[in-house]
Amino acid sequence: MQAKVNTLCLTKRKPKWLALRFIKLTSTESVFYSPANNLKGSSALIVIYKNGLTSKTMQYIASQSNHPATVFLNQNEITKRHCNIRWFNQTSEIKRCGHGTLAAANFLIKHFGYCPEVLTSMSHERFTIRVKKQRAQLLLKSIEPKKSELAAGELKSVFSSAIKAAYSTGDKNGYTVVLFNEEFSKDVEKDDLKSLHVDFKALSKLHKNAVIALSIKNKDKKNAIAHFRYFAPQFGVNEDSATGSAITVIAPLLFRLHGLNKVKLIQQSNNGALLNYEFNNAKVVIY
Numbered sequence: 001m002q003a004k005v006n007t008l009c010l011t012k013r014k015p016k017w018l019a020l021r022f023i024k025l026t027s028t029e030s031v032f033y034s035p036a037n038n039l040k041g042s043s044a045l046i047v048i049y050k051n052g053l054t055s056k057t058m059q060y061i062a063s064q065s066n067h068p069a070t071v072f073l074n075q076n077e078i079t080k081r082h083c084n085i086r087w088f089n090q091t092s093e094i095k096r097c098g099h100g101t102l103a104a105a106n107f108l109i110k111h112f113g114y115c116p117e118v119l120t121s122m123s124h125e126r127f128t129i130r131v132k133k134q135r136a137q138l139l140l141k142s143i144e145p146k147k148s149e150l151a152a153g154e155l156k157s158v159f160s161s162a163i164k165a166a167y168s169t170g171d172k173n174g175y176t177v178v179l180f181n182e183e184f185s186k187d188v189e190k191d192d193l194k195s196l197h198v199d200f201k202a203l204s205k206l207h208k209n210a211v212i213a214l215s216i217k218n219k220d221k222k223n224a225i226a227h228f229r230y231f232a233p234q235f236g237v238n239e240d241s242a243t244g245s246a247i248t249v250i251a252p253l254l255f256r257l258h259g260l261n262k263v264k265l266i267q268q269s270n271n272g273a274l275l276n277y278e279f280n281n282a283k284v285v286i287y
Contacts, residue, residue: 015064017057017060017061017064020053020057021050021052022049022050022051022052022053023047023048023049023050023053024048024049024050024075025048026045026046026047026048027045027046027107027111028043028044028045028046028067029043029044029046029103029104029106029107029110030042030043030044030103031043031044031099031102031103031106031242031244032099032102032242032244032267032273032274032275033273033274034273034274037266037272037274038272039266039271039272039273039274040241040271040272040273041099041241041242041271041272041273041274042068042069042099042103042240042241042242042271042273043067043068043103044067044068044069044070044071044087044099044100044103044104045061045062045065045067045069045070045071046071046073046103046104046107047061047070047071047072047073048073048074048075048078049072049073049074049075050074050075050076051074051076053072055093058070058072058086058088058093059088059092059093061088062088062089062090063090063091065090068089068099068100068237068240068241068242069087069088069089069094069097069099069100069103070087070088070089070100071085071086071087071097071100071101071103071104072085072086072087072088073085073104073108077116078108078112078114078116079112079114080116081116081117081118082116082117082118082119082120083116083118083119083120084119084120084121084122085100085101085104085119085120085121085127086121086122087100087101089236089237090236091236092235092236093122094235095121095122095123095173096121096123096125096245097244097245098127098138098140098243098244098245098246098247098248098286099242099243099244099245101119101127101129101138101244102136102138102244102286102287104119105119105129105136105138106135106136109131109134109135109136110134115129115131115136116129117129127139127140128140130285132287135287136287137285137286137287138244138285138286138287139283139284139285139286140245140247140248140283140284140286141248141282141283141284142248142249142251142252142279142282142283142284143169143174143175143248143249143252144169144252145167145168145169145175145176145177145249145252145253146167146168146169147165147166147167148166148167148168148176149166150168151166151167151168151176151178151207151209152165152166152178154206154207155176155178155203155206155207155211157199157202157206158198158199158202158203158206158207158211159178159180159196159197159198159199159213160195160196160197160198161180161181161196162180162181163178163179163180163181164179164180164181165178165179166178166179167179167249167253168209169209169249170209173208173209174208174209174210175209175210175211175212175246175249176207176209176210176211176212177211177212177214177249177250177253178211178212178213178214179214179215180196180213180215192215192217192227192266192268193213193215193227193228193229193268194268196213196229198231198238198239200231200233200238201233203231203233203234204233204234207234208234210230210231210232210234210235210246211230211231211232212228212229212230212231212243212246212249212250213228213229213230213231214226214227214228214250214253215227215228216254216258219258219260221259221260221262223264224254224258224260224262224263224264225263225264225265225266226250226254226263226264226265226266227265227266227267227268228246228250228265228266228267228268229267229268229269230243230246230267230269239269239270240267240269241267241269241270241271241273242267242269242271242273242275243267243273244275244286247265247275247277247284247286248284250265251263251277251279251284252279252282254279255279260279261278261279261280262276262277262278262279263276263277264276265277
């Protein structure tokens, strides 16, 4: 197995950790970008390591990165059908990371011509990879959110606009999707969710779930478009630039509310991101 090593310098000086004997190679990979729409997507630092890299060292490496996620893969596993995967941001380990997984899969395809069929997280969640036209697609089980009056009540003081409805997947480490009232929806036609203001301190204290703000701009089944933003200050991320894993919650909700199983999602973060998906039989294909 041969690959062109792309050693990344995160600063002007070579980081000390690159000299560690158990780092095989590093590279960066971006996903969910669209030059035509001026959307930059999100990037991940990919670290291929030998046996011996500790969790503490992984966290240190991630803390020195300026990327939203740092992905760790063991060189002894990347040529197998199943491979373990771990993700970290600058402050903590990430439980699930769709954009980091797709970035890692595309990196492996590009540099090695091969990618494992399944990448498995520390919590034993399976991230299935499909390859189409030499690009990775991510297959995940959908997560059905339930309407939550409690979530809507908690979040009243967090957002600058009144909440119409909220849907949650769990009380801890889950997702809450927030929809806004009709008055805000009219403003959405002009500037979408960019005008929404969020009190991150209040959100961190009041709510245990990551929060997805969602709006539907075009409900046409052939060319449906939705916009969203993703907030998780309680997990060290005020606003994520591109969030693939959130689609596992967005997809079944849009199908339930509007009968849509294929939607173009625009994430209105500072960088902006374009995410496509197809929803069928409680599974979501993300690309």
